[in-house]
Every structure is written in structure tokens, then in C-alpha cells.
Amino acid sequence: MTLPAPLDRADAVVFDAYGTLLDIHSAVQRHAAAIGPEAQTLSGTWRQKQLEYSWVLSLCGRYAPFWTLTERALDVALALHPGVDRGLRADLLEAYRSLDAYPEVPATLDALRRAGLRTAILSNGDGAMLDAALRAAGLESRLDAVLSVDPAGTFKTSPRAYDLAPERLGVARERIVFVSSNRWDIAGAAAYGFAPVWVNRTDQPDEYPGLAPVRVIRALDGLLA
Structure with missing residues (x-):
């Protein structure tokens, strides 16, 4: 399978959870x-x-x-x-505790793993709430790691929070594609050195000049298009 940029230069895809995989509303x-x-x-x-x-x-x-x-x-x-x-x-x-996953999420996660990419979550959510939400949405078996910021003792966009992904996955930050629907999170990921992809589901205006995403998609399955 030929992967589009930036997946073609990645070893892992790390997702925000709330608003990106899970519909917060x-x-x-x-x-x-x-x-x-x-x-x-x-x-x-x-x-x-x-x-x-x-x-x-x-x-x-x-x-x-x-x-x-x-x-x-x-x-x-x-x-x-x-x-x-x-x-x-x-x-x-x-x-x-049991938010709905966006409809394209399960198939997209499965496709990424079939393509040989590791998949993970890096979320502000604490471990218990993430476990409950992913179990309810049927996503827990589709992820190689579920990372809460709890061990860092701070929330995104602190670099200490983003540090958890390369440390846990054993992947250099520049080989990680970070996917979020939150533009502030994309800004933090860009500053940290990830390749950030913004899921702009509702046509929000761009923000944070100088901390741009490498790609903008309308839904998660756009990663593979």
C-alpha cells in the first residue's frame, strides 16, 4: 500500500482522543x-x-x-x-464516559495498522476515563498504546506531555504523525516537532501562524486519501 504524505515518512500515528476519535458533543x-x-x-x-x-x-x-x-x-x-x-x-x-466514536474511526485505525504503522492515543484524559471511553467505542484493540498525560503531571500543549509518545513508542518525534481536531493541539505538536495533521471537521478558520499543520483533512479517513 502506497501511503500519502506525511504517512510515507512515519513509523507511528498518534491521535488526540476527545474531539478527534471521540465525538465530545x-x-x-x-x-x-x-x-x-x-x-x-x-x-x-x-x-x-x-x-x-x-x-x-x-x-x-x-x-x-x-x-x-x-x-x-x-x-x-x-x-x-x-x-x-x-x-x-x-x-x-x-x-x-462512553462517547460515540466518529463513524470512520474504526476502519481508519485498522487500515493504518495493516499498512504497518503503529497507532496510539496521547490524551489529556486520565487513564480510567480513556479506558471506559475506548471500551465503549470498541477501539481498544485497534491501538498499540493509550497514553494519558497523567505521568507528565501537565496537559497539552506542554512539551512534557508530548514527550510521552516518543518515549513510550520508542519512535523519534519526527517519525510520528500527530492527528488532532484541536487547532491549539496542532500548534503544540508542530512546536514539539511532530508532523501534525489537523482534522478540521467544521471548517474552522486557521490560527497560530508559524505553527501550521502539514496537512488538513475533513475526516479521519482523509489520512489515507
Whole structure:
């Protein structure tokens, strides 16, 4: 199989999990009828606060498990959307533990491994939440490694977080293609020295000049096109 760039120069493909392999908005969508018209904005606020807390803690030199930040972010999102029933909190958190994978993900991971590439996740998620999510999505057997930033004690985009991938896989950073739907994560990966591929599912504008992806795709199967 002839692989397109940048896969033709890679030994491993490392993926972000949340928003890249797993649909972060599927938790709220499962309960959209009960939430009502604020479902989409609630989901956006939940994600925004989750990421905001990870960046602020990292800049402060502090750390908490990503699940803790996910819970805190939902509490603030519910407070900011008082029209949403707070009694849905437990259901929403349970749904977040078993997010849907994007439909093209399983076949893409299988194709990459058939092509001789190692596949891994490097995620802000802590080990327990990643294990639950990947098991629910049926992805755990399709990955050679699942790496949480927990051992680094900091979140992406810290270089210490990205260090975990080459150290664990035994692959030089320039031989790793890093795939994320988060443009800030692509910027961090570019600065670190990975070959970053941005999955821009919703036609977001480009950001972070000087820290560009080597390729932009609309969905994960675009890696192989």
C-alpha cells in the first residue's frame, strides 16, 4: 500500500482522543430532548471550560485529573445555563464516559495498522476515563498504546506531555504523525516537532501562524486519501 504524505515518512500515528476519535458533543446529544433548546450551547460551554481549566492549571504549574476538570466544567456550564435541569448532571457525566466514536474511526485505525504503522492515543484524559471511553467505542484493540498525560503531571500543549509518545513508542518525534481536531493541539505538536495533521471537521478558520499543520483533512479517513 502506497501511503500519502506525511504517512510515507512515519513509523507511528498518534491521535488526540476527545474531539478527534471521540465525538465530545455526543454526550449532550443523547439527552438533547431533556435539555431542550440550550443543548448545543451547553455542550459548547462544557467543552470550553474543560479546556480552559487544563490550560490555566498548566500555566500555574498545577494539575488535576481530567475527569475532575470535566466534572467542574459541567457544573459551571449548568450554572451558566440555568434553564437546563441540574438533575441531568449524573446522566451527562455517565454519557461522557462512553462517547460515540466518529463513524470512520474504526476502519481508519485498522487500515493504518495493516499498512504497518503503529497507532496510539496521547490524551489529556486520565487513564480510567480513556479506558471506559475506548471500551465503549470498541477501539481498544485497534491501538498499540493509550497514553494519558497523567505521568507528565501537565496537559497539552506542554512539551512534557508530548514527550510521552516518543518515549513510550520508542519512535523519534519526527517519525510520528500527530492527528488532532484541536487547532491549539496542532500548534503544540508542530512546536514539539511532530508532523501534525489537523482534522478540521467544521471548517474552522486557521490560527497560530508559524505553527501550521502539514496537512488538513475533513475526516479521519482523509489520512489515507
